Amino acid sequence: MSSQLKIIPELCIGCRSCELICSLENEDLMAASGSRINVISFIESTALGMPYHLPVTCYQCADAPCLKVCPEDALKRNKDVVHLDLEKCTGCRQCIKACPFGVIRWDDNFKKIVKCELCNGAPACVDICPSGAILFEAPNFEKPESKSLDFKKSRPFYAREKAFEIQAYQALKK
Amino acid sequence: MNEAFPAGGYHKKLLRINLTTGMIQSEEIPVEVLKSYIGGTGLGIYLLYSQVPTGALPLGPENNLIFATGPFTGSLVPGSGTYSVMCKSPLTGYAASAQANGFFGARLKAAGFDALVVQGCSEEKVYLYIDSNTAVLKSSEFLNNKGAFETDKKLRARHNEKGYEQKISIACIGPAGENQVRFAAISSDRGHMAASGGVGAVMGSKNLKAIVISGDGPIPTAPGKKNEIKKEIFRWREESNASGLGKTVHEKGTLGLFKPYHDKGWVPVKNMTTNQLPEDTLAKFDWEYIQNEVYEKVPRACHTCTFTHCHTVRVKKGPSKGFIGEEIEYEILAGYGSNWGISDPGTITMLNGFIDDLGMDAKEVSFLISMLMEGRQKGLIGKDDLDGIDLTWGDVDAVKQLLEKISLRKGMGDVLADGVARTVKALGKEFDKIGVYVKQGNAPHVHDSRTRWGTLFTQIISNTTSQEGMDMTGRGNPELGITKPTADPDRYLAEVQTKTGPKRQFEECLAFCYFQACSLKQMVQTLNVITGADFSAESCLKIGERVINLLRMYNIREGLSMEDDSYSHRLGQSPTDGPGKGKSLNSTFNEVRQAYYEMMGWDNRGVPTAETLERLNLTFSHIEKVR
CATH class of the missing domain: 1.10.599.10 (Aldehyde Ferredoxin Oxidoreductase Protein, subunit A, domain 3)
Known part of the structure; x- marks a missing residue:
């Protein structure tokens, strides 16, 4: 299996550099709205009251629901990446409804559907992340380690994992 | 200068909000001005000089409150969420220029404007909502005398980001700003303060409680330069990460500076009556002790930060155990700690949150309270002069009571709310011998700068x-x-x-x-x-x-x-x-x-x-x- 994006929310600092580099790489323009990766910072009612940053992007699902609903056949799987053919896309937004993670978006500034296609095999967000929260590597089942800064030492790691569980649950309920 | 300027970096647009008439309009900023003044403070002083009449009262409707961004704001340049606030200062009567980081500047730019100019004065209390399509004034009666953090929370919930943050930034004032305390600050993104010069008081005088910006639109850059821009930004990041602060700040914060500064005699202790702390207090102000023992912290970075300076912390021990607030900086530790005779870093963290919530400038607050404490010790001022508050060195409750009075301009607080220099004049006696301020009328940064x-x-x-x-x-x-x-x-x-x-x-x-x-x-x-x-x-x-x-x-x-x-x-x-x-x-x-x-x-x-x-x-x- 080829490389995948791995996101470690515990390491995310919430600087949103990934959003801008993604948009710059793919749209030749820095705009958070044009980004295929988005950071949500939970700031209230979190476990222990501490903020929590959650970067989300397309998981390139093996059995992708968006593929099945597209009436124009604009979404196609090519090896491990789900590609969107903008020539075919009519903007009907069925894929947005079908996506279980809410990571396919209609962008109002660019008037089109945006979704992550892994920047043709070299995702720009990986290099820009200052804390190593976004990795691009072949899947392994060991716990991934931070690329550069090691925040774990200074962070209540357990509390953060608990916070994540609760937040993910609340996000699902919404 | 070549013809292409500016091919990027600017929208060339400012939004003018007249609170007296309620008129909001977008204006073009002349290219000539951008060439000569670039943005930020330069653009701000240009607008201030050219559009505020001579002799305007700082807290009157003629003064303008200017929020200005620069060509990098909102882009990938490290730390580019910063904005500059300019106005005529109610503290000095001269120009005030204050900056704050966070996301507010970036989102102002993403909403499509390089600057905001707020002029006039609203009859009722309002807040301003801006996104890429609309700019409206709405009543803020429900926020009267609410702290800066609660204001952020309530407005965020009103504008569809209840409990989380994605594209909304809020700059607001606390009760201090509303009551025109002359050293009131503007608080953006929960705890990033544009503090110098009393800009919050000017916002309060205009009856403007907050500015809510929703922005995730394009930041203009020169087209077709993707690779060059990426190259420059990565170089910049490397340079800033290799600098002294870049290497240490994610771990030590600015607290790492306390010990070296103390060794040089640059830390003010008890209103500069000395600059040496006893060993046991110094041990408590050690960065390792504070970062590891006093609180636990999680990062809450500003826009495009490359090494996480800012954290949210939770106090683990001491009388303020359980308090959640912002990581303290060197200046806070010195200002609310050594300068007031308080030695518990957890309590200082709590005071930092308390004062940010009231919306005041840390340096002015620090030297104002320390002056009164010294005056109390020397018998220049008694308990009765301060409405029964017994303000002695290190008394946290007395400090909180007094600050609350100042923020509401109640009783003696009405006098103290005018800042150190004016208080010295009002109290007379020997206070001119112990007040710490520069002659323009503002307190300096919290250092013992006498030999710095x-x-x-x-x-x-x-x-x-x-x-x-x-x-x-x-x-x-x-x-x-x-x-x-x-x-x-x-x-x-x-x-x-x-x-x-x-x-x-x-x-x-x-x-x-x-x-x-x-x-x-x-x-x-x-x-x-x-x-x-x-x-x-x-x-x-x-x-x-x-x-x-x-x-x-x-x-x-x-x-x-x-x-x-x-x-x-x-x-x-x-x-x-x-x-x-x-x-x-x-x-x-x-x-x-x-x-x-x-x-x-x-x-x-x-x-x-x-x-x-x-x-x-x-x-x-x-x-x-x-x-």
Whole structure:
């Protein structure tokens, strides 16, 4: 299996550099709205009251629901990446409804559907992340380690994992 | 200058909000202005000089409140969420320039504007909502006298980001701003304070409680330069990460500075009556102890931060156990800790949150309270003079009670709410001997700057109510031609100020986080790539010099004289102990000040000469035209 994006929310600092580099790489323009990766910072009612940053992007699902609903056949799987053919896309937004993670978006500034296609095999967000929260590597089942800064030492790691569980649950309920 | 400017970096648009008439309109910013002043503080002082009438009352409807961003704001440049607030300061009566980081600046830019100009005064209390399509004023009655954090929470919930943050930023004032406390701050993104010069009081005087911005639109950059822009940004990141702060700040914060500063005698203790702390207190102010033992922390970075300076912390021990707030900085530790005789870092963290919530400037609060504490100790003021509050060294409850009174201007708080310099006048007695302020009328940053010459001098002659240049005490800067540390307060001090001032003010025009700074060369290269301009290092320093001179001309227009380039009695006293014992700026100050005027091309009263103004293209013809 080829490389995948791995996101470690515990390491995310919430600087949103990934959003801008993604948009710059793919749209030749820095705009958070044009980004295929988005950071949500939970700031209230979190476990222990501490903020929590959650970067989300397309998981390139093996059995992708968006593929099945597209009436124009604009979404196609090519090896491990789900590609969107903008020539075919009519903007009907069925894929947005079908996506279980809410990571396919209609962008109002660019008037089109945006979704992550892994920047043709070299995702720009990986290099820009200052804390190593976004990795691009072949899947392994060991716990991934931070690329550069090691925040774990200074962070209540357990509390953060608990916070994540609760937040993910609340996000699902919404 | 080539024709292409500006190919990027600007929307060339400002939003003018007239609160008296309720009219909101978008205006074009002339390219000529952007070329000459770049943005941020430069754009701000241009707008202030040209659009606020001479002699306008700082807290009256004629004063304007200007939020200005720079060409980098909102882009990938490290720390580019910064914005500059400018207005006529209610503290000094001269120009105020305050900056805050976070996301507010970036989102203002993403909503499609380079600057906001708020003028007039609303009849009822309102807040302003802006996104890329709309700008509306809404009633803020439900937020009256609410703290800055609660205001953020409630407005966020109203605008569809309940409990989380994705594209909304809020800049607001707390009760201090609403009640026009002269050192009130503007708080953005929950705890990032634009504090200097009392900008929050001006916002309060306009009955504007908050500005809510929803922005995730495009940040203009020169088209087709994707790879160049990426290259410059990665270079900048490397440089800033290799700098002294870049290597340590994610771990130590600025708290790592406390011990070295203390060893040099730069930490104010009990209103500068000494600068030496007892060993046991010093051990509690150690960064390792605070970061590991006192609280646990999680990162809450600003826009495009590259090394996580800011964290949210939860106090683990002591009387404030369980308090959740912002990580404290060196200046807070010194200001609310050593300067007030408080030694528990957890309590200082709590006070930091408390004062941010009221919305006040830390440096003014610190020296105001410490002055009263010293006055109490010396019998200059009694318990009854402070409405029954027994303000002794280290009394946290008394401090909180008094600050709450100040923020509401109740009882004695009404007098104290005018800041250190005015309080000295109001209380009389010996207070002029113990008050810490520069003669323009604002408190300096929280250092014992009596022997930290660079920091002291740059604030004495500052035209911004804060530091105008950079302190090069103890380190040089080859790029600016500063080769030796300023060990003594001699003529060299003036030279250092002349060289660092333009660079610092140029940086303030670009508007990015000071901590993420890189070399001037890298800054100029990035500016050229993003805007398609062809600036050189010299032309950029000239812009900085132009900004200083325009600030100076504005202040002179509003009545500044060379007597204002001075400092209070306490700041001239020699420290009674510590490494700086016996030293003082007093003996050489007049000479240094004259040397500085001369080097800046000003006359011997500190007024820019006609030649200097002409050299900097400050002929005022274009300014007169706009007015």
